[in-house]
Amino acid sequence: MAKKNRQTPASARSAALQEDKPATLKDLLNPELVSKLRAQADAMREVEAKQKEEARKQAEEARKKEQKRLDNNFEHLLENSKMDWRKFK
Template sequence: MAKKKRSAAASGHRAGVSPQQDQGPTLKDMLGADIVQKLKAQADEMKAAEEQRKQQARAEAEETRKKEQKRLESDMSYLLENSKLDWRKYK
């Protein structure tokens, strides 16, 4: 029962105060509109650069995989080890 009394007392203490009034002015309110726009533009540029970097890394990985597959296809021992032994379907 003591826990119920504590939680009720704690929630009753802050019941009249809204979260925004309790925090005061935000950073967005204190900065000028032009600075906020510049920060948003910079954030968008950073996101675009990160997306481009990820796409380039993905393309390089795909190219590496294709080169490795092509190399393995020309290796006779790899083909013999990984070929299917069910030759009936090729008759």
């Protein structure tokens, strides 16, 4: 009374799946247009990466300048120094 699980051949399943899928935008567009769009997207990603890198460098420079300014400020150094002078005897 057990039912047998019949499986269709792999080629028949893949053909059936391909027929069921609706056409994608990539399939409908001209291949030249698709390649142009991909190139434009890559260029935009490169520009964005350069902008992020530049912003990171500017933030790092600002942090270095602030640290240098604080290192020259005696009041800041005194407030942030460790008061355990036993280590330096």
